[in-house]
Amino acid sequence: MPSSGCSENEAVPQQLLGSTGGGGSRIVVDSKSSSLVVHENDNRISDNDDDNNDTTDSRSISSQDEALCDVLGLSSLHMVTLTLQQEEKEEEEKEQVQVQDFCDNNDCKDSAPTVHSQPIRLPLPKNVSRYFYPPHQCCAWTIPNLFTKQECQDIIDIAAHANSNGTLSSTSPSSSQQQQQSSSSSSFQYVTMATHTANDGSQYSVKLQTPNPHKLSVFHHPQWVHRLWERIQPYTQQQQQQQQDPSSSSSSSTSSTSILHDMMKRDRLIDHQESQILPVRGLNPRLRVLKYDADDNDEFLPHFDATTTTTTTTTTTNMESTTDNTTTNTSLVTVLLYLNDGGGIDFEGGETVFLSNTVVITETKNPSRTVVVEEEERKKITTTTTTTKSSTNHKAGSIKIHVSENATVLTPTTGTVVLFEHDLYHCGKPLIWGTKYVLRTDIMFEMTLDEVQTLRNSRQPPSPLQINNNNNNDDDDDDDDDGTDNSQPVSSTAVTTTTTTMTMQELVDKVFDDDDDDSKSQNNNNNNTAAILSDHRESIIEALLDLGLLEDTSIETFCSPGRFALQAMLQDVIRCVPTNDKDNGSSSSSRTNHRDTIRAINSLLDAAFTAARP
Ligand SMILES: O=C(O)CCC(=O)C(=O)O
Ligand SMILES: [Fe+2]
Incomplete structure (x- = not known):
């Protein structure tokens, strides 16, 4: 990817332009309404707000980076709208990618869209990465209009009938999830059970304490998997060959437009010669269609x-022997394909949002208001969407991306x-x-x-506490309700193991045991976390139990809601437990106690996130 002259967040639009390879995009900046319109296959830029106006500035992209960064300076980038509209020009149609119709059954008989989109790199908020990688190193892309409406409708139909159609569906539970069958005839069910794999490899099911509030249809459909991959694969391929200039016999330029490139480079999954050392093997054979009903919240x-x-086992048989060859594939990147239209066409709301991990901390001083703030943020987003929609011609094949400081919202x-790496908070x-x-x-x-972990371990991830220092310092005079005691150095209790199979119960034991040892050797240290932790051991364990986060929970599962969501949840639960200090009405000792609780929670979270880091 081209380097940017802009700072981390400002680099996003530059990447957006630079990422489009040969085709490029035209970004129209509407200075009045902070609206950007991205037109495909056109490298020009205009400061005109008329979508249909062809007035353009023919400066090259590189010379415009600075200007664009100025326009998009962080201070003014509170709510920007990017709208990509498909331009169905004859010229573009000539350039369309030919996708063979390889399906011979009626379930996937439609041809590919006649116009193919350039991928667009998504602007991301800071701290969206589980490991706090800067947004420009993270993999998050959208490819508009990659499938036709008819294809999407066909997928919905297959998903809706998956359970009743034995040839195309698999109603057997997946390795990680089981669907609870109900008497309903629909294939879409709430997932209420999860299967965990124990250290010895045995699997056991647990009832989810908080099932995810949306329905799923899970099925296998090899032809559709093949078709999806045929369409997506070109965007994942490393294109480092010299590109031939069609008008001359000499090679002209080298491009590297794989959407996976930056992530793989960051994770050392490609070598110095830019070849992938982690072969991309295709899509997960299991398809999931999610169904969200407004009526069911x-x-x-x-x-x-x-x-x-x-794992795939291939058996090779010759005259003398039979050999089984087993390969293991691991998923690292999520693929979403929207099957119907938001923005008030088929539904309103339901946007996909990439969030800053720190949104709870930076948006409110009171973790108990988290939900309220979320709700407010949602209303803000909805209002903006509606406003924008009334001034923009929303049509199928366009994508709307709202960017604010703490969230990127896709309609x-x-x-x-x-497409985005699994480790982005969304x-x-x-x-x-x-x-x-x-x-x-x-x-x-x-x-x-x-093997993935080993490769990743060879890189140096930035420390969450180094990066995550935005406005989080807790002043002694502050109300501790903000729960932002992140100015604390990483506690001596941080567990440095890289195992990912540890359970929360084991982690808690380790953290408290280590601290018991520590406290013996450092009993004069007023600030030592050991004493604080041991004072709060009971309340933390109780809070974890209340939240269903202690028993049978792996550290990875525990960490998945994100550090600050967990911090807010734990604080909320612990706040409800009366302490002696609170009982006797001493507000200053109550504050001290509460601050210590936060410190103890932070120590536990440090340990959990350190242990979960690959
Ligand atoms: O429905 C969405 O927008 C998000 C879906 C998602 O995050 C997932 O399936 O993991
Ligand atoms: Fe997800």
């Missing part, structure tokens, strides 16, 4: 996506694909009305999770 709460591992449009917003359908699968890489 369905949504997808903020989370990081889980990694899926699949679903039929046929649009979104959610599916609640619907205001209607029903949303989205297909979910993953890009698989031929490697075991351990």
